[in-house]
Amino acid sequence: MNVDNGFVLWLTGLSGAGKSTIANAVAPRLAERGHRVEVLDGDEVRTNLCQGLGFSREDRDTNIARIGYVAGKLAKHGVAVVVAAISPYREARDKVRASVDDFVEVHVAAPVTTCAERDVKGLYAKALAGEIKNFTGVSDPYEEPLEPEIALHTERESVEQSAEQVLAWLEARGLSLPAGEQLDLDAVPASR
Ligand code: ADP
16 A cells, blocks of 8 residues: 555535544544545535535535546545535435545434534524525435445544544555555665
8 A cells, every 4th residue: 555545535424414523533644644635625615616506406416526526636646535525415426436446435424313403503403494495404305325435423423433433444445554554665675
C-alpha cells in the first residue's frame, strides 16, 4: 500500500446523523497517515459548486453527480476524498460508485428520532412543523444503502468509535496504514 492510492469515502445519511462530524474526525487522521485529503461537505458545496440547486429529486441527483465527478477526479490523483452529503437516492450513489475505482460507502445510520432530538441546525423542528418542504427523513425519502462497506450507528457510538471503525476498515482493505507504517520508498535499496 502507498499513501498515493486515492479513494472516495462517501458518508451518506440523514441530516444530523453525524456525517460532517465524522468527516472532520477522520480527515486529520488520514492526513497524519500521509494521505493528501480533501473533504467535500454537502452544505459547503451547495454554496459554490452546486449553488442554485434545490432539493427536488432532479436537483439532488445533479448535486450528487457533481460531487461524485469532482471526488472521482481527485481520487484518481491519489487524494483521499471524504464526502459528507445526505445523498438520499440509491441510484445516484450507485452511479458514483460505478465511476470511481475505490468507492467506500459509509452509512451514517442514526434513526430519524435521534437526528430530530439532536436537531443540530434547528431544521427538524421546522420540517416537523411543515415549514420546510422536501426535508429528508420527514417529508422526503431516504433510501438506505443495501450493502454499504461500513455502517456506523452514531446513536450508540462515540465520535471516536465511529471514526476508528472507518480507519480500521481502510486498514483492513489496504487503503490506509497507521502513521509510521507506510512503505518508505527511500528505505528500499535500489535494485542492482
Ligand atoms: P450531519 O453532517 O450528518 O448533518 P452533524 O455532523 O452536523 O450531522 O451532526 C451530528 C451530531 O451528532 C453532532 O452534534 C455530533 O456531536 C453528534 N454525535 C453523537 N455521536 C456521534 C457519532 N458517533 N458520530 C458523529 N456524530 C455524533
